Amino acid sequence: MTGRETVLRTAYHTKLEELRGDLVRMCDMVAGAMGQATTALLEADRELAEVVIGGDTEIDLLTEAIEGHCTELLALQAPVGHDLRAVVGALRISASLERMGDLAEHVAKQARLRSPRHVVPPELTPVFADMGRMGESIARKAGEVIDSQDLSKGSEVEAIDSKVDALHADLFSTLQDPAWAFGNETLVDLTLLSRYFERFADHAVSITRRVVTVTTGEPYVGVRLDDPR
Amino acid sequence: MTGRETVLRTAYHTKLEELRGDLVRMCDMVAGAMGQATTALLEADRELAEVVIGGDTEIDLLTEAIEGHCTELLALQAPVGHDLRAVVGALRISASLERMGDLAEHVAKQARLRSPRHVVPPELTPVFADMGRMGESIARKAGEVIDSQDLSKGSEVEAIDSKVDALHADLFSTLQDPAWAFGNETLVDLTLLSRYFERFADHAVSITRRVVTVTTGEPYVGVRLDDPR
Numbered sequence: 001m002t003g004r005e006t007v008l009r010t011a012y013h014t015k016l017e018e019l020r021g022d023l024v025r026m027c028d029m030v031a032g033a034m035g036q037a038t039t040a041l042l043e044a045d046r047e048l049a050e051v052v053i054g055g056d057t058e059i060d061l062l063t064e065a066i067e068g069h070c071t072e073l074l075a076l077q078a079p080v081g082h083d084l085r086a087v088v089g090a091l092r093i094s095a096s097l098e099r100m101g102d103l104a105e106h107v108a109k110q111a112r113l114r115s116p117r118h119v120v121p122p123e124l125t126p127v128f129a130d131m132g133r134m135g136e137s138i139a140r141k142a143g144e145v146i147d148s149q150d151l152s153k154g155s156e157v158e159a160i161d162s163k164v165d166a167l168h169a170d171l172f173s174t175l176q177d178p179a180w181a182f183g184n185e186t187l188v189d190l191t192l193l194s195r196y197f198e199r200f201a202d203h204a205v206s207i208t209r210r211v212v213t214v215t216t217g218e219p220y221v222g223v224r225l226d227d228p229r
Numbered sequence: 230m231t232g233r234e235t236v237l238r239t240a241y242h243t244k245l246e247e248l249r250g251d252l253v254r255m256c257d258m259v260a261g262a263m264g265q266a267t268t269a270l271l272e273a274d275r276e277l278a279e280v281v282i283g284g285d286t287e288i289d290l291l292t293e294a295i296e297g298h299c300t301e302l303l304a305l306q307a308p309v310g311h312d313l314r315a316v317v318g319a320l321r322i323s324a325s326l327e328r329m330g331d332l333a334e335h336v337a338k339q340a341r342l343r344s345p346r347h348v349v350p351p352e353l354t355p356v357f358a359d360m361g362r363m364g365e366s367i368a369r370k371a372g373e374v375i376d377s378q379d380l381s382k383g384s385e386v387e388a389i390d391s392k393v394d395a396l397h398a399d400l401f402s403t404l405q406d407p408a409w410a411f412g413n414e415t416l417v418d419l420t421l422l423s424r425y426f427e428r429f430a431d432h433a434v435s436i437t438r439r440v441v442t443v444t445t446g447e448p449y450v451g452v453r454l455d456d457p458r
Contacts, residue, residue, distance in 0.1 A: 078303075176414040219297075
């Protein structure tokens with residue numbers, strides 16, 4: 001390697017690390033958004049819902065910025081092998097994170113739509129509180145996997161996802177019980193909300209699996225997301 | 230340009246055209262899958278539902294193959310400008326198409342889950358038949374936009390999406406009407422199904438807007454997907 005090549009490689013790896021840092025930051029942002037959206041939902045807090053809805057623009061802009069950085073890296077450095085996979089992986093991961101931000105926004109919009117009423121009946125508040133906590137936790141955990149590249153943490157992400165799937169399935173049994181006493185509007189709302197939380201966790205799993213493909217070079221297909229329905 | 234460079238550029242553009250052809254083929258595949266899934270749903274045709282569910286693996290494999298081609302193009306040709314955007318765009322578009330395939334599969338799984346019963350009450354069959362037809366049509370139209378790079382066709386995609394959104398909103402009014410007479414299980418099923426069709430159309434819009442960014446170099450953010458809820 002010439003001196004100039006070494007400088008370029010170092011600059012490149014600095015940029016890759018910045019990219020990774022941005023992805024981790026996005027994980028924390030969508031985790032925070034889902035946490036706040038759940039609080040807004042359960043406390044019928046319209047102001048907080050507006051904060052989440054307004055904040056989604058920032059998540060979208062960061063997605064766009066990451067895509068710009070990826071394109072720049074590809075154009076200027078022409079990476080190959082692991083480094084190329086890291087950039088392609090970052091494009092995919094940022095798309096999942098953008099979608100997770102949208103899902104948190106959907107939860108907040110549902111809170112706003114029914115404000116000042118509560119969307120979730122008191123009997124079901126604990127289930128949604130759990131889903132919110134798990135959503136926040138799985139997004140932060142996905143960030144840790146990206147940050148550490150420690151694939152063993154991936155199983156923790158999958159474990160949280162399984163719990164979310166189980167809550168989702170239980171909730172659907174409750175919703176479809178003929179004894180349901182909270183009316184149609186609530187039924188439709190909770191069906192959608194449960195689906196949002198479930199999809200949010202699925203994306204975190206997808207991100208973690210993407211880190212595996214970047215690190216190992218294994219193809220992504222074959223690793224299917226769980227779908228409880 | 231040297232002779233060798235010309236040969237490389239020509240090979241590159243041939244590969245880009247192949248990539249475009251694969252994306253168009255995927256549009257037709259997901260269009261067909263959604264058409265068949267809707268038929269399976271409305272005719273309670275379990276065998277056809279199984280065909281759609283089995284066929285999703287092929288869509289997933291084609292997504293993987295496209296990602297492989299993109300990575301190869303990036304590694305071997307180090308494209309810049311429009312050509313680079315085309316590859317990055319293909320990565321994003323194929324991810325949307327994979328998701329559209331999943332949504333068609335979800336519709337088919339819902340048909341299978343309730344088989345041999347019908348999921349959709351006769352009164353609501355026309356709405357879902359419309360949604361299925363529009364889903365099929367919007368996916369094929371997105372394929373035409375990719376194939377022709379004719380951005381004026383993008384407005385046709387947006388127009389179909391608006392119709393799907395309107396059907397979705399109407400259906401939600403029906404579902405949330407206290408006079409709903411088809412029970413909770415059907416209510417939950419139709420809430421999810423309507424959402425699947427709505428998301429399917431959103432992805433087609435997203436694909437079309439992605440073609441715009443590839444062609445014009447404009448950033449993607451600012452072009453937000455409609456969200457009726």
